[in-house]
Amino acid sequence: MDVDRAAPSDDESSEAELERLKADWTSPVYAFYKATPDIVYEKGRRAHVFACLAKGCKYTCRRYLDTGDSSSTGNLRRHVRKCWGAEVLKDADQAANVAEARESIVGGLKKDGLITYSFERKKGTVSYSHRTHSRAETRVEIVKWVTQSMRPHVIVKDPGFQMLMKTGRPGYWIPPPSTVARDIRVIYKKSHAKVARLLREYDGALSFATDTWTSPNHRAFIAVTVHFVLNEEPVSMLLDLLEVTEVRRIEQVIPPYMCAECVL
Numbered sequence: 001m002d003v004d005r006a007a008p009s010d011d012e013s014s015e016a017e018l019e020r021l022k023a024d025w026t027s028p029v030y031a032f033y034k035a036t037p038d039i040v041y042e043k044g045r046r047a048h049v050f051a052c053l054a055k056g057c058k059y060t061c062r063r064y065l066d067t068g069d070s071s072s073t074g075n076l077r078r079h080v081r082k083c084w085g086a087e088v089l090k091d092a093d094q095a096a097n098v099a100e101a102r103e104s105i106v107g108g109l110k111k112d113g114l115i116t117y118s119f120e121r122k123k124g125t126v127s128y129s130h131r132t133h134s135r136a137e138t139r140v141e142i143v144k145w146v147t148q149s150m151r152p153h154v155i156v157k158d159p160g161f162q163m164l165m166k167t168g169r170p171g172y173w174i175p176p177p178s179t180v181a182r183d184i185r186v187i188y189k190k191s192h193a194k195v196a197r198l199l200r201e202y203d204g205a206l207s208f209a210t211d212t213w214t215s216p217n218h219r220a221f222i223a224v225t226v227h228f229v230l231n232e233e234p235v236s237m238l239l240d241l242l243e244v245t246e247v248r249r250i251e252q253v254i255p256p257y258m259c260a261e262c263v264l
């Protein structure tokens with residue numbers, strides 16, 4: 001790459017030009033990129049380089065100032081859709097200005113927010129998309145799959161899985177096991193807090209139940225569940241499942257002089 005950072009020959013300095021142009025960058029899409037793009041010179045042409053703010057993303061978009069589309073946001077938007085997800089971009093477009101989008105959407109999502117955001121938005125949709133998932137969507141789908149179907153999180157490294165996912169689209173991004181493990185913890189913590197809040201604020205009767213059993217390998221377990229009605233639908237939730245030292249049958253607990261009728 002032939003990049004030379006010598007000062008431009010025009011009267012206006014490149015920094016002053018950048019400040020002038022920035023005033024017109026009102027599209028919320030700019031919120032997903034570093035606030036001040038780098039200025040580079042390539043074969044005498046000046047360009048602004050926009051760097052994506054997503055954690056771990058190395059994408060940069062170079063916009064030459066001597067072309068007609070020097071203010072086009074097409075490529076910037078295309079990448080945000082792929083990297084952050086179409087839903088996030090749609091929400092950002094509703095923001096009043098770049099500052100608001102940067103603060104309320106991008107700022108909140110930069111850490112672990114992206115995965116919980118996508119989780120909340122994805123509820124209740126069961127359909128197969130014609131396009132491949134964004135990175136955030138892939139992470140959500142993998143957390144769902146691993147937790148709901150009880151797969152080990154290292155399954156993402158499984159050669160057979162990789163073969164199925166990458167055939168026909170070798171660039172398809174699959175998160176490393178460490179990301180999957182971290183995402184599961186984040187989602188667990190959020191769900192835990194959400195369920196706790198839901199139960200605390202629930203206006204009505206909550207019914208708790210327990211079940212105990214011994215697994216075929218002689219390990220004893222106890223489960224606690226809660227049952228209630230939410231939006232006219234019966235809801236059952238597993239609250240905890242723990243291993244105990246021993247599970248005794250009920251007839252062993254009742255003293256021999258008490259018959260079943262007496263207990264009832």
Ligand SMILES: [Zn+2]
Pocket residue numbers: 052053054057058059079083084
């Ligand atoms: Zn990106």
